[in-house]
Amino acid sequence: MAYSEKARNFYQGELRDIKEGGLFKEERFIQSPQSAEIKVEYPSGAQPMDVINMCANNYLGLSSHPEVIKASHQGLDDRGFGMSSVRFICGTQDIHRTLEDKLTKFLETEDTILFASCMDANAGVFEAVFNDQDVLIADRLVHASIVDGMRLCKALNESYKHSNMEHLEKKLQTYQDARFRCIVTDGVFSMDGDTAKLDEICDLAEKYDALVFVDDSHATGFLGKRGKGTHELKGVLGRIDIITTTLGKALGGASGGCVSGRKEIVEMCRQRARPYLFSNAMPPVVVAASNKVMDLIMGSTERRDKLENNTKFWRKSLLEAGFDIKDGDTPIVPIMLYNAKLSQDMSRDLYQEGIYAIGFFFPVVPKGQARIRTQISAGHDINHLERALEAFIKVGKKYNILGKTKDEIIEMYGL
């Protein structure tokens, strides 16, 4: 047997280290559709509990929307289950192209190409477009999939301090001798819930002749007046050269992602992006439902408007209750606790109160920056948020953190 005792012992040791480091991730089994209220079995084998979900990326509440489900049934009947092919052999149906066109229209770009996920889009786009004559200058808090994609590309990987425009400008000046410079950022940063300064970034890009790349996965569908994303919110529609985003969050939440932007760049991805060339086409059932999602969000801003109101309510309520939250206006609302164990203890207690919210700590966030990240959805009604608030206040009182400053929390619990 090739899987020797040596190999087994090695991996058992690695897994033990992960557990002892407190970094072992356990999955919780959800026995209901994704929604504001879910039935969760945790720990494994325990009696399932009904809880309010405060940690899904289901921003528009479309994951289990009746019209989306109906469209996916229809797609299954009309176009079948799987494609059994990559896109360029025999994996492209008319509905794939329709979805790409709808995304182009919605995002106000020149063209769009679908990927199996946004992780794949980020993994493929840089290598397809840039080479060792170029430099990629990324915000230091960009998503891990962007870091991986940059590493797969031969361009020089550079970075600037989070949202620090002076530092970015200095880097752009340093690399004026490169063939192409590309500024790389998330639209909304997933751990802090803050937005990139895309207006300033686009101005710097013009001044120093750089392209702009934005991963808008945590914004597409709801940020900006018509929900187009961070580029709409910051008034830079048409000025972003490469947008990557996901269908796996607000836009129905099943799977899939895309690169949308300048038509030559999109075409380069069709010709050269390896995750596109070597992954199966998105399944028809997901494409059909995603087309319906695009119709829903282009037909009405009702859901993004509700999400905006819910977000305002949640942020205001937490502040009034005395929680220390990160500033911002997105539905990602981190409650800062700083101490890793405190974030785990509070998350566990909240679960017992019927609230599903996860604590994050190093290495997912920087050391001493542990928090509980809450995510608001248009699927939440105010009574969900009121119940969640009640539980947060109860647990917050237990740990005596309400009304406390960062320094006071650190003094009580350490870093």
Next chain:
Amino acid sequence: MEDIENTILEYVIDEYLEDEDDEIGPNSPLISSGIVDSFSMVSLKTFLERKYNISIPDDKATPEAFDTVNRIADVVRSFIS
């Protein structure tokens, strides 16, 4: 402290520290403490290569070799001489 150490320390403070009150010295851990992560470490390597006109192969620019200013200076010196 010698010139190379000073130059690297100045760069690290300017490039990586977010809070002006943070203090680091030539033996402060940079990577194992989380001040510099492996992604943003590339800036440092590029700076050293341009400043000293050297080329540091990736297998010499390990997180261990780049964990303190003094260790980084040793790496730089080994390529200058």
